[in-house]
Amino acid sequence: MTIPCDILVFGGTGDLALHKLLPALYHLYRDGRLHNAVRIIALARRTLPRNDYLKLAERHCRAQVTRQDFEQEVWQRFAARLDYFSMDASQSADFMRLARYLGEPFGLTRVHYLATAPDLFVPIVRHLRLAGLADSEARIVLEKPIGHSLASATEINAAIGAVFRETQVFRIDHYLGKETVQNLMALRFANALLEPVWRNNQIDHVQISVCETLGVENRGPYYDRAGAARDMLQNHLLQLLCLIAMEPPAQFEAEAIRDEKVKVLRALKPITDLDVQDKTVRGQYAAGSIGGQEVPAYYFEKGVDHDSDSETFVAVQAHVDTWRWAGVPFYLRTGKRMARRSSQIVIQFKPVPHALFSGGQVNQLSIQLQPEERVSLRMMTKAPGKGMRLEPVELDLNLAQVFGQTRRWDAYERLLLDVLEGDSTLFMRRDEVEAAWAWIDPILQGWQTHFQAPRPYPAGTDGPEHSNQLLAREGRQWQP
Ligand code: BG6
Numbered sequence: 001m002t003i004p005c006d007i008l009v010f011g012g013t014g015d016l017a018l019h020k021l022l023p024a025l026y027h028l029y030r031d032g033r034l035h036n037a038v039r040i041i042a043l044a045r046r047t048l049p050r051n052d053y054l055k056l057a058e059r060h061c062r063a064q065v066t067r068q069d070f071e072q073e074v075w076q077r078f079a080a081r082l083d084y085f086s087m088d089a090s091q092s093a094d095f096m097r098l099a100r101y102l103g104e105p106f107g108l109t110r111v112h113y114l115a116t117a118p119d120l121f122v123p124i125v126r127h128l129r130l131a132g133l134a135d136s137e138a139r140i141v142l143e144k145p146i147g148h149s150l151a152s153a154t155e156i157n158a159a160i161g162a163v164f165r166e167t168q169v170f171r172i173d174h175y176l177g178k179e180t181v182q183n184l185m186a187l188r189f190a191n192a193l194l195e196p197v198w199r200n201n202q203i204d205h206v207q208i209s210v211c212e213t214l215g216v217e218n219r220g221p222y223y224d225r226a227g228a229a230r231d232m233l234q235n236h237l238l239q240l241l242c243l244i245a246m247e248p249p250a251q252f253e254a255e256a257i258r259d260e261k262v263k264v265l266r267a268l269k270p271i272t273d274l275d276v277q278d279k280t281v282r283g284q285y286a287a288g289s290i291g292g293q294e295v296p297a298y299y300f301e302k303g304v305d306h307d308s309d310s311e312t313f314v315a316v317q318a319h320v321d322t323w324r325w326a327g328v329p330f331y332l333r334t335g336k337r338m339a340r341r342s343s344q345i346v347i348q349f350k351p352v353p354h355a356l357f358s359g360g361q362v363n364q365l366s367i368q369l370q371p372e373e374r375v376s377l378r379m380m381t382k383a384p385g386k387g388m389r390l391e392p393v394e395l396d397l398n399l400a401q402v403f404g405q406t407r408r409w410d411a412y413e414r415l416l417l418d419v420l421e422g423d424s425t426l427f428m429r430r431d432e433v434e435a436a437w438a439w440i441d442p443i444l445q446g447w448q449t450h451f452q453a454p455r456p457y458p459a460g461t462d463g464p465e466h467s468n469q470l471l472a473r474e475g476r477q478w479q480p
Contacts (some may be wrong), residue, residue, distance in 0.1 A: 002420035003109050004037040006102060010089055010124060012042025013056070013113035015218055016143065020174075021056050021115060023064035024412035029078045030071065037108070041083045043098070051227070053084035069407065084120075089120050090299035102133075110138040111419060117145050122159040129163045141170045141419055144235045144428075145318060149444070150437035151400035159429045170419045171428040175236040177411030177418075180369040180399070182426070184243040184345075187251075187367070187375065195248075197349065198324075199269040204362070205329045207346040207479060208240050211338040212291050215459075216312075220303020227310035229282075234440045238265065240345060243319045243328055254425040260434060269319040275448030281455065281466045283313030285337040288459030292310060295337060295459045311454040312336045315467040316443070333467060333478070337459035343369040346479045357390050364392075366479065373399040373408075421426065 007025070009017050022042075028034050031156060058079065062070055085096035085101060085410045102110075110133055114121055121142060128134040140160065160169055176183050188194060197203070210232060210276045216223040216404030242261040249256035271279045299308050313335030320330065347365040355361060364378040375394040385437060396432050400408070418426055446452070455464035462468075462478065 001035055001419065002033060002051065004107065005039075005109040005111050005420065006105075007111045008041045008098075009040065009042045009115055009360070010120070011044065012053075012084065013044040013046055013048075013114055014417045016115040017042060018057065018060040019064060020115065020410070020412045021416070023061050024410055024416050026061050026065060026075070026078050027069070027410070028417060029081070030069070030074045030365065034081075034420075038081055039083060040081055041102070043085050043087055043089070045086065045088055047081070047086045048084055048344060050084045054079050054082060057082060066407070087389060089116065089127070090123050092127050092130060095127040095133065097204070099133055105135070105137075106257050110135070111141065112138065113141040115143050118142075118145060118152070118156060121146070121156050124304040125160050125163045133237050134163050136165075136168075138164070139168050139170060139419055139422070140164050141172060142172070144170060144173055145230050146428075146433050147232055147437065148226065150434060150441045151432055152388040154397055161430070166303045166430060167422075167424065169427075169430070170415075170424060171430075171433060172415055173235045173239050174411040174415065174429055175239055176426040176428075177413075177415040178369060179236060179408060179414075180367065180373045181240065181243065183373075183375075183399070184201075184240075185257075186333040188243075189248050195235060200324065200326055200328045202349055203328055204350045205331065205476060206241075206244060206349045207331045207344075207348070208333075209346075209478065210240075210334040210343040211341060211462075212334075212336050213338060213341045213460075215285070215295060215337050216301050216304065218302070220301050223312075224308050224310050227273045227445060228312055228314040228334055228336070233314050233316065233332065235428075235438050237332045237334055238436045238439075241318065241320075241332065242432075244345060244347075245322075245325055245330070247324070252425075254423065254427075257425055258429045262429065262432045262435055264320055265432060265439065267320050267322045267325075267440045270323050270439065270442055271316070271318070271446070272442040273446055274450070276443055276452060277450060278445055279317045279462060279470075280446075280452075281313075281470055282311035282447060283309070283315075283335060283457045283464040283467065284308075284454035285312050285335075285459045288457040288461065290336070290337060290460040292337075297459075300335075309453050313338075313454070313457060313463045313467070315463065315470055317470055331471060331476075331478070333463065335457075335463045339460055341371055341461055344479075345369070348476075348479075357388050359390055361390065364479070375399070416418065 011017055011022055025040055087098055147156050234330040242264045245264045246260040249260045285298045298312050300305050315333035318330040345367045350360050361380045366376050368374045376394040378392045380390050380395055381393050383391045455463040455466055
């Protein structure tokens with residue numbers, strides 16, 4: 001059981017709070033991981049009687065939690081710990097009102113979860129301090145993206161740093177809370193046979209793909225300002241790249257791990273100016289069909305500008321300029337409304353140095369994060385029968401089968417628990433966030449300077465043709 005605390009969820013009526021945070025908190029509560037004295041206070045502008053909020057929360061939790069996990073009696077007890085407080089996060093006076101409403105902490109830790117747009121982060125932390133809600137025990141959780149550029153991220157980090165110590169700050173990238181993402185570290189650092197081949201002598205290239213079939217759902221206004229580079233590349237994809245490329249940390253401990261990750265981010269070769277045309281591809285989905293269902297073009301989505309030039313797809317060829325990775329391209333891509341939902345990392349090894357048999361002979365390690373959690377190694381084998389005909393076969397490890405069909409923790413459940421336990425291993429440190437922006441900024445600027453408009457791709461496909469060319473011109477291709 002964790003510390004007695006008040007969990008304040010700013011943006012309490014938003015998608016993230018309703019779809020992810022409350023269901024995660026419900027699961028933690030049901031499993032007895034929250035302190036009995038916990039209070040969860042959702043905060044938002046809408047004037048809502050508490051009962052109406054509870055109904056809204058119940059409806060969303062029922063939709064997110066499986067039927068066997070949703071127990072009415074547990075819900076009643078959970079709901080008794082859940083409250084709603086209407087306030088305007090830009091108004092200092094509302095924080096004073098909130099402080100009075102919460103009362104004296106008497107040993108409670110205050111956890112402020114900022115599930116809001118990043119432009120509210122600075123006013124919120126300042127008001128928290130003025131209202132006396134940011135004592136030395138308090139914790140603050142920030143959702144990505146932290147800012148929309150290096151300058152804005154630095155400003156946010158500085159404002160937060162003026163109120164909270166770094167150990168009180170938890171910058172969430174929910175990909176780090178996924179079981180399979182954590183498994184990347186286990187795979188790399190607990191299997192002696194991988195380390196000797198985990199380098200440029202043996203690895204030809206790495207692919208990191210996060211493909212979604214979803215569009216922008218109810219988040220049009222946010223997404224249209226962000227685009228795929230800020231929404232996914234700056235955080236989730238770069239974090240995956242860090243875990244693949246980092247050196248083994250000396251200990252499995254927050255600072256040691258984050259030190260190694262930030263070194264990778266700083267070693268990323270900048271993509272500047274005209275390079276953006278060769279090394280990056282932007283795309284935007286046009287109308288198309290997914291699973292037999294027609295979907296509209298991006299610029300017809302709710303809350304999106306009709307002449308929007310935000311990208312819903314991005315592919316990049318990155319290089320990590322270190323001894324280990326010299327010359328190994330890392331191809332990253334992410335997109336919405338693609339043919340299928342799949343997040344995977346593919347490590348493509350170099351061919352054998354001397355080919356005894358005809359045909360290509362390469363090993364490939366694929367780590368699938370979604371929709372299934374599996375790790376597979378492609379080996380070349382002899383096909384049965386006369387002659388030496390080779391065929392690739394997969395050594396396939398389906399993690400759900402291996403570990404049984406027990407309920408998989410949602411990333412937010414794991415991360416919320418870490419916040420309550422004060423463990424920042426799976427959170428981004430200030431310098432990591434800034435190093436990631438320092439690499440992304442020139443790409444965003446290059447797109448503007450050279451008027452690189454997104455290339456259209458029909459919804460339900462693998463993105464714009466140019467993304468295939470990014471690999472094809474070097475004799476490579478995206479793995480399906
Ligand atoms: C979020 C992005 O961080 O991650 C969304 O803002 C995206 O646009 C989501 O859909 C993807 O997460 P997951 O866990 O479904 O792969």
